[in-house]
Amino acid sequence: MAPTTIAPDIPLPRGHAAKRVSILEAATDVFCREGYAGANIDMIAAEAGVSRQTIYNHHGDKEKLFVAVVRALTERANAGIFATLATFPDHPADLEAELVDFAVRLNRNCICNSDGKYLRKLIEAEGRRYPELFDTWRENGPSKTWAALAARFARLAHGGYLDVDDPDVAARQFLALINADLHVSMVLGDQLGEERVREAARNAVRTFLRAYGKRKSI
Amino acid sequence: MAPTTIAPDIPLPRGHAAKRVSILEAATDVFCREGYAGANIDMIAAEAGVSRQTIYNHHGDKEKLFVAVVRALTERANAGIFATLATFPDHPADLEAELVDFAVRLNRNCICNSDGKYLRKLIEAEGRRYPELFDTWRENGPSKTWAALAARFARLAHGGYLDVDDPDVAARQFLALINADLHVSMVLGDQLGEERVREAARNAVRTFLRAYGKRKSI
DNA sequence: AATTTTTTAGACAGCATTGTCCAATTAGTC
């Protein structure tokens, strides 16, 4: 539909574009707070500081607006994940410290940030009703993330840093441990401080390395 | 689902009670599928095989009905969790095998069953709008579960079966590992087979014991 | 069998929401 894929600058009026992102932000907020059925256009218009008609001009439809919200969220979230994955410590000097740093980045930039939380909530709440929407996320969402992370762990193992039998399992368990302490806090919507995220990462990595670390003996 | 909890027979009119649970079941289903705002009474009435007025006779209000649904769900889920916690292997002959069995029970009876999935989804979707509802769950929900599980792990450590420094962390990580493989499948709503649950439990316990198991050397 | 309770179907008012239309106003462009 709209060629918003890669184009850096579209010859659209500036105020127009500003309204567009303002609408999209407000819609994201309201859809996540109230759910698709619970959200109404007037709420979104008010929160965006925009007239209701403008929303219809831009997106035509409540459902189309929702799709646009999810698409923007998915793109940003995926970009964030792969950018963070690129910072994985392939040749660590201090494995534990660098894995902790990586885990903190993963949590703060992908899982605990607003994009991540919003996207997960929308997928969970409305995923069943919009399967095609969910497919898009599934395809370049968790499965690719896991595969990429598994490849990194496999490389670490190959380099003698880790003792990993099944990299896929190790990758999933790494992510699970990372979130062990934060999951409930996030469901409650608590804002978690930097120190709590670090502490969770430390706990996770310590356990992960006790399970998968190279034995220092001999 | 018959109320297989403890009560054998309650001296209420049979048809009346039957309608009541039928309504509650249908309401649970619809609320979880559509969300609170998206659910409507006619849907629930149709799915319960009951007239709309009957629902109002029984529960008076959409909101009251919702509260009743969440309350029933919470009670059943908590009962299931503590019943399962009671089967924790305190004096294991084969620690790994018994922990795997325990993990399978936990997943099948508490986390992956319909009560668990429904309750989590409702809490996530509507928890912010109904804080008091959420408080009830929080109080005898995860925090108590974690504490109880942590106590069991502490006892295992005290008995020389495990090498655990922080039982609370260990308990949370155990639960996280248990669900590492299943979490995404559950979000998608896939029905997971017995074998997949067992495999996930085996992976989790293996890693858990590599991290916290007593070293066999010397 | 008689009586009481419960259920049912339907109609109904009240309300909220979606999406459209339009005239007036504003902002951006030449």
Place this chain on the structure above:
DNA sequence: GACTAATTGGACAATGCTGTCTAAAAAATT
């Protein structure tokens, strides 16, 4: 400054949902 595109507020019909009311039917109780 003139012109064009976008925005605004408001009115509007159409729709769907909640919750109430009714009289009739069904079910349970005695």
